[in-house]
Amino acid sequence: MSVETVVTEDDLAEMVEQVWVSYLDPEGVSPLVVSGDDKQATEVHSTVSITGTWHGHLVYACSLVAAKKSAAAFLAMEADEVSQEDISDVLGELANIVGGNVKAMLPAGCFLSLPTVVLAPDTASYYPAAARISGLYGTWDGEPVSISMWQSVKQEASA
Amino acid sequence: MKILIADDSRVMRQIVTRTLRQAGFDGHDLVEAADGAEAVEKANAEKPDLIISDWNMPELTGIDVLRKLRAAGNDVKFGFVTSECTEEMKSAAESAGSAFFIVKPFTAEQFDEVLTPILG
Numbered sequence: 001m002s003v004e005t006v007v008t009e010d011d012l013a014e015m016v017e018q019v020w021v022s023y024l025d026p027e028g029v030s031p032l033v034v035s036g037d038d039k040q041a042t043e044v045h046s047t048v049s050i051t052g053t054w055h056g057h058l059v060y061a062c063s064l065v066a067a068k069k070s071a072a073a074f075l076a077m078e079a080d081e082v083s084q085e086d087i088s089d090v091l092g093e094l095a096n097i098v099g100g101n102v103k104a105m106l107p108a109g110c111f112l113s114l115p116t117v118v119l120a121p122d123t124a125s126y127y128p129a130a131a132r133i134s135g136l137y138g139t140w141d142g143e144p145v146s147i148s149m150w151q152s153v154k155q156e157a158s159a
Numbered sequence: 160m161k162i163l164i165a166d167d168s169r170v171m172r173q174i175v176t177r178t179l180r181q182a183g184f185d186g187h188d189l190v191e192a193a194d195g196a197e198a199v200e201k202a203n204a205e206k207p208d209l210i211i212s213d214w215n216m217p218e219l220t221g222i223d224v225l226r227k228l229r230a231a232g233n234d235v236k237f238g239f240v241t242s243e244c245t246e247e248m249k250s251a252a253e254s255a256g257s258a259f260f261i262v263k264p265f266t267a268e269q270f271d272e273v274l275t276p277i278l279g
Contacts, residue, residue, distance in 0.1 A: 071170075089168060093168045097242040097264055098242075100262075104244050112242075112243055114215060
């Protein structure tokens with residue numbers, strides 16, 4: 001497998017735009033503003049893994065404020081009304097939606113895992129057999145949000 | 160009409176419910192299932208007129224649910240609302256008897272377009 005077949009930052013941006021238009025910013029007033037800052041600190045994250053003809057992970061990470069805002073938008077509630085369960089569910093769904101769209105761009109024969117959610121910074125999760133191959137880093141109303149893709153190093157090396 | 164919404168994500172079940180309303184499909188009797196096995200169970204017990212199902216769910220995937228129902232002679236109208244959409248999945252869904260395939264993220268307009276011929 002060559003790196004060319006993998007989803008690019010532009011592809012991720014297009015998917016994220018659809019998520020914002022559909023659920024997080026239907027009025028089109030607060031889009032994700034891309035900053036490219038891959039060092040920005042996050043507080044929570046969710047992951048889906050892809051296996052089969054392509055091996056890797058899709059990680060959605062953001063601040064707690066952004067996670068609460070996302071849950072509020074998804075559930076049509078106020079941000080201060082959302083529970084931890086709401087936040088976890090919405091973070092899992094965000095990784096699932098973007099991961100599902102990513103899968104559609106990968107070679108046939110891939111499988112998407114159910115999402116896992118960690119209420120801790122994305123640096124709390126390690127992917128020892130994978131390397132980051134692309135990422136979209138930005139802010140949403142000033143709050144950090146990122147989507148990154150990690151590919152199995154072994155698979156990349158054997159390409 | 161009775162509609163069964165099968166998705167392991169509580170959030171997505173709520174969004175499907177809200178989107179149905181936004182698309183103008185008010186007044187239907189809605190039933191929920193949180194995994195594939197529960198979807199089969201509710202399909203048999205509740206006898207819905209339509210099943211809107213996720214693909215990737217614990218216990219049984221959406222396509223397994225559809226195949227199981229058809230194998231048992233259940234011809235309920237069935238369609239997928241899923242984040243995953245590959246040609247192989249679409250083809251498997253169609254062969255198994257799926258009526259539609261809506262990809263997440265979706266809008267009320269897409270629900271309207273796809274479900275109007277079914278729900279009227």
